[in-house]
Amino acid sequence: MKRLALLTSVLVFWTAALFPQTVQNQRKPISKSDFSGTLAFLASDWMEGREAGTKGSFMAADYISAMMEVFGLKPYGDKEHGKNVIKRSYFQDFEIIRYKTETAALSLISKTESSKAEFEFIDGIDFESEAVPNSMVAEAPLVFAGYGISAPDAGYDDYKKIDVKGCIIIVLEGFPGHADTNSVAWKKLGKTFQDEDVLYLSKLKTAQKNGAVAMMFVRPDGRTKPFRQSVINRAVALSAMNSDKFADEDYEDYSFLLPGDTSQPTLPCFWLASKATDEFLEGSGINLKDTETKAANSLETSATLIKGKIAGISVTVKSGSLLVRNVLGIIPGKDSTKSVVIGAHYDHLGMRDGSIYNGSDDNASGVAGMLALARTWAVSGEKPACNIIFAAWTAEEKGMLGSSYFVQNPETSIKNIPLYLNFDMLSRSAPEDSAKLIVSVGTLKGSDGLKNLASRNNNKLARPFTLDLWECSENGGSDYASFATKKIPVMTFFSGFHDDYHTPRDTFSKADLEKMTAILNLVNNCLLEFIEK
Numbered sequence: 011m012k013r014l015a016l017l018t019s020v021l022v023f024w025t026a027a028l029f030p031q032t033v034q035n036q037r038k039p040i041s042k043s044d045f046s047g048t049l050a051f052l053a054s055d056w057m058e059g060r061e062a063g064t065k066g067s068f069m070a071a072d073y074i075s076a077m078m079e080v081f082g083l084k085p086y087g088d089k090e091h092g093k094n095v096i097k098r099s100y101f102q103d104f105e106i107i108r109y110k111t112e113t114a115a116l117s118l119i120s121k122t123e124s125s126k127a128e129f130e131f132i133d134g135i136d137f138e139s140e141a142v143p144n145s146m147v148a149e150a151p152l153v154f155a156g157y158g159i160s161a162p163d164a165g166y167d168d169y170k171k172i173d174v175k176g177c178i179i180i181v182l183e184g185f186p187g188h189a190d191t192n193s194v195a196w197k198k199l200g201k202t203f204q205d206e207d208v209l210y211l212s213k214l215k216t217a218q219k220n221g222a223v224a225m226m227f228v229r230p231d232g233r234t235k236p237f238r239q240s241v242i243n244r245a246v247a248l249s250a251m252n253s254d255k256f257a258d259e260d261y262e263d264y265s266f267l268l269p270g271d272t273s274q275p276t277l278p279c280f281w282l283a284s285k286a287t288d289e290f291l292e293g294s295g296i297n298l299k300d301t302e303t304k305a306a307n308s309l310e311t312s313a314t315l316i317k318g319k320i321a322g323i324s325v326t327v328k329s330g331s332l333l334v335r336n337v338l339g340i341i342p343g344k345d346s347t348k349s350v351v352i353g354a355h356y357d358h359l360g361m362r363d364g365s366i367y368n369g370s371d372d373n374a375s376g377v378a379g380m381l382a383l384a385r386t387w388a389v390s391g392e393k394p395a396c397n398i399i400f401a402a403w404t405a406e407e408k409g410m411l412g413s414s415y416f417v418q419n420p421e422t423s424i425k426n427i428p429l430y431l432n433f434d435m436l437s438r439s440a441p442e443d444s445a446k447l448i449v450s451v452g453t454l455k456g457s458d459g460l461k462n463l464a465s466r467n468n469n470k471l472a473r474p475f476t477l478d479l480w481e482c483s484e485n486g487g488s489d490y491a492s493f494a495t496k497k498i499p500v501m502t503f504f505s506g507f508h509d510d511y512h513t514p515r516d517t518f519s520k521a522d523l524e525k526m527t528a529i530l531n532l533v534n535n536c537l538l539e540f541i542e543k
Contacts, residue, residue, distance in 0.1 A: 061360025083339030
């Protein structure tokens with residue numbers, strides 16, 4: 011701890027020298043020097059990949075809070091009660107639950123008028139399971155629920171003719187038209203569901219909302235492997251395929267949840283290999299390939315009850331708790347009843363088998379950008395029209411838990427947050443974006459004013475971006491989703507996926523500082539117009 015305290019002191023001194031508080035910059039345009047040092051340090055090996063709850067994560071939090079203090083932000087974290095005084099910290103500390111499956115069992119019970127037969131499947135060969143927070147045992151009827159998607163506004167709903175309450179459902183992986191971008195269904199659903207984790211979360215929430223007991227995923231091509239894994243396990247697998255150093259095949263990560271959080275789905279999930287798929291669907295009349303074709307071409311669901319069959323499941327779970335922290339600072343405004351929130355997650359994947367997942371783009375870039383805006387507003391000498399809260403979220407990679415905790419434990423009414431700005435990956439471009447001019451800006455449905463705000467200020471840039479304006483939702487894969495669940499207007503900024511995403515190759519040396527500079531000036535101009543209007 012002495013070494014950590016010394017490091018923090020050195021960083022405070024260094025940042026104080028680099029960014030003197032007496033500077034009155036009148037919100038001058040943001041330059042590379044405003045964020046490049048921060049980005050480099052957060053993405054350095056010192057931070058050990060910043061995995062939530064680890065030493066590297068706490069070191070990063072200390073550094074971020076030091077920067078906020080140097081810039082003159084007021085602490086907006088936990089209240090510290092001293093003798094005759096109440097002070098605030100920059101840290102918002104809380105616990106998260108971590109859990110993993112120790113044993114899982116799956117069986118098929120077939121019933122006829124004259125007999126009953128039970129077949130036990132083998133874990134790791136016939137199926138794999140996703141971790142759930144609580145152990146459970148259940149037997150329930152089977153329902154084939156198509157793709158498990160309810161999107162009536164797009165003309166597709168697997169649940170419109172079936173009742174899955176108290177049932178275990180079988181669903182196809184993917185979405186209607188996922189294999190054919192020219193299909194009718196892809197044009198209706200592709201933009202919404204092409205992100206695998208967004209789709210998975212949406213299916214879970216929909217199934218749980220409709221009262222399902224558990225969910226089993228199948229593939230129309232009958233492939234056995236690879237089974238779906240957690241986000242971090244898939245990141246390790248990707249690293250193994252794309253780097254010289256082979257990742258640890260035996261690495262096993264936990265899943266995570268906020269204590270008492272009922273907003274996130276906790277449904278048991280099983281991924282079936284070909285043998286289990288055949289056994290569960292035998293005699294049902296369901297042809298998965300035909301189902302896929304029909305859904306893709308005509309948006310028709312094949313959801314139906316599977317008669318005469320019951321599934322049995324059993325899951326035992328190991329769980330514990332982990333201390334984590336958000337970092338929060340505030341610039342008080344003229345109207346102290348309203349607060350615009352600007353946030354970015356500072357956690358990443360940590361260390362795996364000796365490799366450091368530095369997470370430069372994901373998401374040291376977002377935090378560096380957030381701090382650059384904090385400095386610009388804090389040292390301008392001008393008081394904003396309303397409060398501006400600057401937030402570095404933890405545990406985004408564990409399920410957006412830091413931002414979820416913030417909105418579930420608000421200091422003031424969430425109705426007094428007119429806008430949340432989210433930064434997640436600002437310093438790279440997708441391989442197809444050869445001109446490096448595409449920027450994605452997500453807003454909630456019906457936010458035409460925010461879309462126009464982005465377009466208007468983009469056109470003022472010396473070299474305007476090609477804006478990808480899209481509608482995001484509470485099922486999204488970044489911290490904006492936590493605010494979307496509370497119906498808070500959002501603008502989420504993203505510069506594009508790349509081949510180094512969630513691998514040890516996501517390093518500072520590959521950051522596009524010019525593109526990031528332009529994005530931050532676009533955001534800053536949007537923020538200024540929104541607050542001062």
